Amino acid sequence: QIQCAQCHDHKTDRWKREQFHSLAAFFPRIRVRPVRVEGRTRGFELVSLDRARGGPRRRRLQALEHRMPDPDDASKPGTPMKPKFFLTGQQLDFGVSDLERRQQLAEWITSPDNPWFATAFVNRIWAELVGEGFYNPIDDVGPDREPVAPQTCQLLASQFVSHDYDVKWLFRTITATKAYQRQSRSHVAADSTPFAACCTQRLRADQLFNALTAALDIDEQSTTRSGRPVPAPRTLARTPRGQFAQIFGFDPSTPRDEITGSIPQALALMNTSVIEKNLRATRRSMLGKLLASTDDDAQVTTELYLRVLAREPSEAELRTSREYVAEVGNRREAFEDLLWALINSTEFLHRE
Numbered sequence: 001q002i003q004c005a006q007c008h009d010h011k012t013d014r015w016k017r018e019q020f021h022s023l024a025a026f027f028p029r030i031r032v033r034p035v036r037v038e039g040r041t042r043g044f045e046l047v048s049l050d051r052a053r054g055g056p057r058r059r060r061l062q063a064l065e066h067r068m069p070d071p072d073d074a075s076k077p078g079t080p081m082k083p084k085f086f087l088t089g090q091q092l093d094f095g096v097s098d099l100e101r102r103q104q105l106a107e108w109i110t111s112p113d114n115p116w117f118a119t120a121f122v123n124r125i126w127a128e129l130v131g132e133g134f135y136n137p138i139d140d141v142g143p144d145r146e147p148v149a150p151q152t153c154q155l156l157a158s159q160f161v162s163h164d165y166d167v168k169w170l171f172r173t174i175t176a177t178k179a180y181q182r183q184s185r186s187h188v189a190a191d192s193t194p195f196a197a198c199c200t201q202r203l204r205a206d207q208l209f210n211a212l213t214a215a216l217d218i219d220e221q222s223t224t225r226s227g228r229p230v231p232a233p234r235t236l237a238r239t240p241r242g243q244f245a246q247i248f249g250f251d252p253s254t255p256r257d258e259i260t261g262s263i264p265q266a267l268a269l270m271n272t273s274v275i276e277k278n279l280r281a282t283r284r285s286m287l288g289k290l291l292a293s294t295d296d297d298a299q300v301t302t303e304l305y306l307r308v309l310a311r312e313p314s315e316a317e318l319r320t321s322r323e324y325v326a327e328v329g330n331r332r333e334a335f336e337d338l339l340w341a342l343i344n345s346t347e348f349l350h351r352e
Contacts, residue, residue: 001139001140001142002020002023002086003020005017005020006020007071012144013142014143018081019084019086021066021067022082022083022084022085022086022091023083023084024066024081025065025066025081025082026083026101026102027101027102028065028066030048030049031046031049032044032046032047033045048099065080065081065094080094083096083104085109088111088113090108092104110165112161115157115158115161116141116142118157118158119141119153119157120139120141121165121170122134122156122160122170123135125171125174126153129171129174129175129180130179130195130198130199131197131198131200132148132194132199132255133148134147134148134149134150134152134153135147135148135153136255138252140253148194148195149194156173179195180198182195182196183197184197184198184199184200185197185198200350201351202350203248204248204249205245205247206244207351208248208349209244211348215348216285216343217285217286240272243272247265248265261349266344269344270340275343279336279343280336281332281335281336286307287304287335287336287339290304291331291335297331298321300335301317301318301335302318304338304339304342305317308343308345308348309345309347324337324338
């Protein structure tokens, strides 16, 4: 993390203020502008002002280089900064277009000469699969941080580079380890043996929404008012997926075992119209089709457990389901209640 060097040299890392602003110089002409639909502001989007080809307009754009503010006098224009990648020292001259700057920065970041890209990627995927990363928090990686199991981390990162950043190879390799294949447990104390278990963790907002659409067989395009394809990012916040991101989103720097549920999250799962509509056993819903296809209540229960929790029910759970269906006396309503309970269970919110 280099953001602490924006106003002063980093207090706990080696990064200098000049390094932060030389990195910011790769993105000098980005502006936020409102998106207007039918005369009303409907959101905001990032745009680049680097569009002119010549003349006075082009000269004005060339003047829009990033400047490092003067810490002693904010009224001064500041020092113009050349785009410079702080990890390797590679830099560009003033006047290079925004597109060229970003393309060059992407090449430098992903170059085999920069070991930190592979290390950061490996750390995130390992943390996602195993439950805890080599570096914690997962987005604070650098030469002044000591990873857990450094030899394993370095080996995975170097092999990831040698396999030309093959993400499928990385997933196959991590899932073949004993660390991944150990029994799932809750997060253990910080001073215990690292990777002694595959830690359960709460689903991210996007994972949770994907799990809901898969479990309930929801066509995401049908969740928009018009039935049109999923909208652009600037209007995504008004869709069910965007609303889930706002309610269930969390800072990736926060350890997963410290993330707790909230009342708005519980209410969203219990009362969201999209979920409520698809929990009903109607002619077109997943549950309605399942009930119509079989009279075997045990088979219906097993299918719902597989869909929602990705496992078969235990004998006790099958017995409880059977008894509840008999108690309610209405097969459709009983299985609507069962599906609602599974969706709102703690197990559904976590992955093992």
